[in-house]
Amino acid sequence: MDNKLMFERSQCPITNGLDIFGDKWTLLIIRDLVLGKRRYQELISSPENIASNILAHRLKRLEVAGLVTRRAYQQKPERYEYVLTEKGKDLKPVLEAISRWGTKHYPGTSVFRAVGQG
């Protein structure tokens, strides 16, 4: 019943995707999660230097949208990690397509393993 933010701007699937990940940071977080990162500090330490408040905000949005799951990996003190759901993992082809476009038009760029040339 959390479908009240669906079809916010239009019924276009691209629009609905962009309403979730249409910004400078979200797809980079997904990229890191696809690459196997799970913890807050790992995400923070990516070379793009995301601010901690932005990261927290994006992770919350991704959780609400059902792309990631937040869960405790230890108690005392409670520490949390983030993992992609199937819906989140399904963005891998999108990352691959962007990566292919980027490496073609900006030679010299490179991602790490797993999100390379598909």
Place this chain on the structure above:
Amino acid sequence: MDNKLMFERSQCPITNGLDIFGDKWTLLIIRDLVLGKRRYQELISSPENIASNILAHRLKRLEVAGLVTRRAYQQKPERYEYVLTEKGKDLKPVLEAISRWGTKHYPGTSVFRAVGQG
């Protein structure tokens, strides 16, 4: 020699892509251009209701980045249209991937022809 905005945040091709189209509107403009729209009013009249100042700003950025070309289609009065370069057209697979993700996870959405299921 306009390569001073390359590698702004990192050498990741995804990051460099997002520095150009990482927002809520740019990929929708590209979608419209892929679908054959060319004129300002056509772009304005899309269902997502982009504001005119945002559209102007994004078109300028796309032109600077080399994804679209602005050219006059008539004189007296001068009127301009926008067409995708090869670099811009190369984003079609990205749009298709997003579209596929959107239609899978938000059933009921649909784009127009040409940017459908690939």
Place this chain on the structure above:
DNA sequence: GACTATAACTTGCAATCCACAAGTCGGACG
């Protein structure tokens, strides 16, 4: 037992960006 470190955040604030409405400019048309 105070002191430092770690991890996952939260808070405050200035700067920037965005959305909405309105206005501009150069003609064509009546």
Place this chain on the structure above:
DNA sequence: CGTCCGACTTGTGGATTGCAAGTTATAGTC
């Protein structure tokens, strides 16, 4: 002379972003 069209530009208030610093809970060290 006045209205319309099309491609923008300008002004304003509100939302978002970026940066630095702070908070909370616990473990380890002196």
